[in-house]
Amino acid sequence: MPMPSRLSVVTVGVRDLPLLRRFYAALGWAEIDGSDDDWTAYLVGGVLFALYPAAELAAEAGAEVPPTPTWSGVTLACNVDEADDVGTAFDAAVRAGAVPIAEPQTREWGGRSAYVADPEGTRWEIAWAPGARFDERGALTGFGG
Template sequence: MDALPSRLSVVTVGTRDMGRLRSFYRSLGWPESPGSDDSWSAFLLGGVLFALFPLPELAAEAAPGVPGPAGGWSGVTLACNVDSRAEVDTAFAAAVAAGATVVAEPTDRPWGGRSAYIADPEGNRWEIAWAGTARFDERGALVSFG
């Protein structure tokens, strides 16, 4: 192989409180992958593995010698695109009921879609969005956008 393949396979979030974050994502109804425990946990989401890993261990692997994040927003958002404009509101309400913090209420966006933002119990930002141009396969994986 001469090039890095154009794919995203795994998104890993470093966690300060694994038990709390695992519980939050399970309460959304996301099925946890076999073998998950408080040393590593994962959820298969439409073809991408969303993984949780203790922050000190992740830092040792991915950023050796670099000071860890101080908390607050990292500058990264994750997104879950839904199939309809109305589903933004429904998914947003479900996430808040599961313990998410409201960052931005559902609203129609200038780009023609609708979205809202929540934060998980450790402040990781998620956008819940609908874009009329997004197309998904039978697994829920994004196959085209635009």
């Protein structure tokens, strides 16, 4: 059987899990049962977003923890329902402690987006895309045309 075409869990290795738990709580995100300062997760639109100590994740994944947090070249995205929601969500994230990276703006690809970083530098794109469709859980069910 081939590997299924799905994304089930995104795990981010973090240095200060209590700090990140406070940040995501300030966004209003609900932790799943069993979350604590050793591992925590949030069910977001059908995907589990997990935070795990960076050293332990690196050991499992056969990697090394960089000496200082740096941008990995990966962004996570939260798509919103309307173009005007980008600015509202951006402002809410900054109030919760996110670092503003790029102010809301209309993009060449026809949508609108902004970027913030969580307190450890994980980049989040807050985006509105004209062809994005969601189910009642907020899971992406279609994109484009």
